[in-house]
Amino acid sequence: SCVHPDRPEPLDLHLGMFLPTLLNQATPEQMERFFTPAWNLRIIGTYAQTEMGHGTHLRGLETTATFDPSTQEFVLHSPTISSIKWWPGGLGKTSNHAIVLAQLHTQGRCHGLHAFIVPIRDMDTHVPLPGVVVGDIGPKFGFSEVDNGFLKLEHVRIPLDNMLMKFAKVEPDGTYVKPPSAKLTYGMVFIRSMIVGQSALALAKSCTIAIRYSAVRHQSELRPGEPEPQILNYQTQQHKLFPVLAAAYAFTFVGQYMKDTYRRISGDIHAGDYSQLPELHALSAGLKAFTTWAANAAIEVCRMSCGGHGYSRSSALPDIYVEFTPTCTYEGENTVMMLQTASRYLVKSYRQASVGQRLQGSVSYLSEAAAQRLRPRPVSGGAAPLSTQDLLSLVHLYQRRAASLVELAAKSIQQELQRGRSQEEAWNHSSIDLVRASDAHCHFVVVKLFVDKLEQVDDAAVKAVLSTLALLYALKGLADNSGDFLQAGLLTVPQATRVSARIKELLEELRPDAVALVDAFDLNDRKLNSVLGRYDGNVYEHLYEWARQSPLNATEVHESFHKYLKPLRSRL
Numbered sequence: 148s149c150v151h152p153d154r155p156e157p158l159d160l161h162l163g164m165f166l167p168t169l170l171n172q173a174t175p176e177q178m179e180r181f182f183t184p185a186w187n188l189r190i191i192g193t194y195a196q197t198e199m200g201h202g203t204h205l206r207g208l209e210t211t212a213t214f215d216p217s218t219q220e221f222v223l224h225s226p227t228i229s230s231i232k233w234w235p236g237g238l239g240k241t242s243n244h245a246i247v248l249a250q251l252h253t254q255g256r257c258h259g260l261h262a263f264i265v266p267i268r269d270m271d272t273h274v275p276l277p278g279v280v281v282g283d284i285g286p287k288f289g290f291s292e293v294d295n296g297f298l299k300l301e302h303v304r305i306p307l308d309n310m311l312m313k314f315a316k317v318e319p320d321g322t323y324v325k326p327p328s329a330k331l332t333y334g335m336v337f338i339r340s341m342i343v344g345q346s347a348l349a350l351a352k353s354c355t356i357a358i359r360y361s362a363v364r365h366q367s368e369l370r371p372g373e374p375e376p377q378i379l380n381y382q383t384q385q386h387k388l389f390p391v392l393a394a395a396y397a398f399t400f401v402g403q404y405m406k407d408t409y410r411r412i413s414g415d416i417h418a419g420d421y422s423q424l425p426e427l428h429a430l431s432a433g434l435k436a437f438t439t440w441a442a443n444a445a446i447e448v449c450r451m452s453c454g455g456h457g458y459s460r461s462s463a464l465p466d467i468y469v470e471f472t473p474t475c476t477y478e479g480e481n482t483v484m485m486l487q488t489a490s491r492y493l494v495k496s497y498r499q500a501s502v503g504q505r506l507q508g509s510v511s512y513l514s515e516a517a518a519q520r521l522r523p524r525p526v527s528g529g530a531a532p533l534s535t536q537d538l539l540s541l542v543h544l545y546q547r548r549a550a551s552l553v554e555l556a557a558k559s560i561q562q563e564l565q566r567g568r569s570q571e572e573a574w575n576h577s578s579i580d581l582v583r584a585s586d587a588h589c590h591f592v593v594v595k596l597f598v599d600k601l602e603q604v605d606d607a608a609v610k611a612v613l614s615t616l617a618l619l620y621a622l623k624g625l626a627d628n629s630g631d632f633l634q635a636g637l638l639t640v641p642q643a644t645r646v647s648a649r650i651k652e653l654l655e656e657l658r659p660d661a662v663a664l665v666d667a668f669d670l671n672d673r674k675l676n677s678v679l680g681r682y683d684g685n686v687y688e689h690l691y692e693w694a695r696q697s698p699l700n701a702t703e704v705h706e707s708f709h710k711y712l713k714p715l716r717s718r719l
């Protein structure tokens with residue numbers, strides 16, 4: 148990571164999952180035996196959970212770890228082709244250890260998924276150990292620097308104390324001791340929380356490149372006879388890029404919040420208080436999905452906004468895209484994560500609120516919504532007056548949209564049940580609504596955190612421009628999702644028209660500050676690694692320079708001319 152800052156590389160899983168999983172799930176003795184050498188890079192580890200046949204449905208994983216009390220060992224085994232571990236980063240060639248997730252069998256019973264530390268390569272020769280079949284899975288969409296691997300375990304024996312036993316335990320006689328909370332073994336909340344910050348960084352990089360380049364690039368005529376304007380002066384260009392800029396700021400604040408929340412709640416967990424784990428799981432799953440989906444789409448908007456040069460790898464945007472897009476899939480596929488937030492949290496909370504329970508945390512608004520439903524509605528009905536200036540009223544609007552979509556999803560489940568479907572069938576037949584509800588909930592959380600953040604800004608000028616960005620973020624989201632707001636009776640058609648007009652004004656207001664706002668992300672040229680996004684704006688000279696370095700230009704006449712073209716021509 149020192150050689151390629153922010154680029155994927157073979158040690159990512161070691162640093163991002165192997166070490167943190169040890170920190171969270173290893174006993175003090177295991178910390179000494181594994182963490183210290185891992186910290187010193189003698190042990191290089193990866194996190195091997197996904198199998199060829201299953202990534203999402205963890206209960207469907209097939210790898211087994213069977214305890215043999217006669218030797219005090221676990222026998223790790225991949226019983227089928229589909230049970231071969233598949234995808235772990237750094238597994239193919241780099242790692243000498245893996246944390247393997249396997250179904251624990253002891254005393255003839257299966258106790259579900261547990262984590263085991265499995266040495267896979269000889270510590271001196273790096274040759275795979277007996278019974279370990281390991282290799283690289285081949286070329287991918289991107290990530291070519293990373294040896295994502297496969298791992299087939301053939302009755303591989305590891306000592307009893309290689310099971311991560313901070314929570315669940317196996318005694319020497321094979322007795323299984325349950326963890327204090329079954330949910331602790333899921334893990335993954337750490338990385339999901341951190342991915343939110345990665346979304347912000349990917350957005351910040353992309354819009355820095357696209358906005359700087361749009362200030363350098365001149366194209367077409369705005370007024371006949373006048374010099375070609377900077378493309379950043381076109382309203383459509385601003386409409387593409389300024390909402391991305393606003394989202395980059397929003398997600399930066401949400402990323403900081405997620406980091407703090409993770410620290411706070413994981414502190415409680417270490418102290419034995421698990422009460423906030425559901426909130427942390429729901430928030431990290433939902434915001435991981437919400438921010439990665441948004442960033443994934445926005446990177447491509449930025450790339451296309453650079454015209455032809457955006458397609459050149461010199462822009463850095465193609466690499467940013469292929470390196471970022473797997474965040475929508477790994478660490479929990481996004482749709483599945485949205486459904487976790489919806490089901491396990493929003494719908495459950497909705498039901499609790501409906502019977503009058505007061506809710507805490509990010510869903511407390513569902514209590515208010517439930518209370519409002521009990522009050523008689525005003526006779527006039529209709530949407531409340533909308534202020535395109537007042538951020539707090541917009542937060543409230545997002546909150547009411549989320550509440551209404553949660554209600555819609557919960558009602559859909561109810562209706563499906565009344566039709567005689569089973570709970571699971573009713574659930575599947577409502578899952579489009581459930582994902583929509585989660586999306587709206589996350590959108591509300593993002594808008595709220597952005598607005599909350601403004602309260603902490605003292606500098607009046609900074610506060611003013613950040614407020615403009617927050618307003619743009621909120622109104623653009625309103626315009627993009629106007630169907631939801633209209634359907635929920637929170638917006639009228641004339642109000643929607645006013646929102647579009649206000650967005651245009653905000654774009655114009657932001658134009659003079661746009662370049663300064665991306666400079667404020669403080670991403671240096673080395674980190675951006677983009678010819679189009681250079682700080683000095685000297686794009687064309689360096690584009691020419693970059694092309695001259697292309698391997699095809701190493702010789703004036705390419706060997707293909709002598710090998711193929713010339714002989715072919717002589718035969719014609």
Ligand SMILES: CC(C)(COP(=O)(O)OP(=O)(O)OC[C@H]1O[C@@H](n2cnc3c(N)ncnc32)[C@H](O)[C@@H]1OP(=O)(O)O)[C@@H](O)C(=O)NCCC(=O)NCCSC(=O)CCCC(=O)O
Nearest residue numbers: 159196202203205330333334335336428477478479487491
């Ligand atoms: C799909 C689910 C969420 C559901 O699993 P399930 O066993 O069917 O569970 P359920 O019945 O829905 O829920 C049971 C219960 O467990 C809770 N729960 C679920 N996940 C967590 C968690 N992480 N923390 C805390 N709690 C969790 C749920 O909310 C449920 O709670 P409840 O019973 O309602 O109170 C889960 O299995 C899962 O997380 N799958 C995704 C797998 C994944 O994330 N794999 C990542 C592999 S590593 C990787 O990709 C590395 C990337 C490379 C890089 O970072 O560079």
Ligand SMILES: Cc1cc2nc3c(=O)[nH]c(=O)nc-3n(C[C@H](O)[C@H](O)[C@H](O)COP(=O)(O)OP(=O)(O)OC[C@H]3O[C@@H](n4cnc5c(N)ncnc54)[C@H](O)[C@@H]3O)c2cc1C
Nearest residue numbers: 194195196197201202203234235236473476477478479482
């Ligand atoms: C670059 C990269 C690196 C990775 N690194 C690692 C690693 O280091 N370690 C590791 O263990 N794994 C790793 N993975 C694997 C990754 O975690 C899984 O691919 C991911 O969890 C998704 O699981 P899946 O592939 O089984 O997708 P699937 O679950 O098969 O998803 C396919 C489709 O089915 C849908 N679907 C599945 N279940 C449901 C459901 N219940 N409800 C509705 N729709 C559903 C999904 O929404 C999706 O549209 C990596 C993957 C990639 C791409």
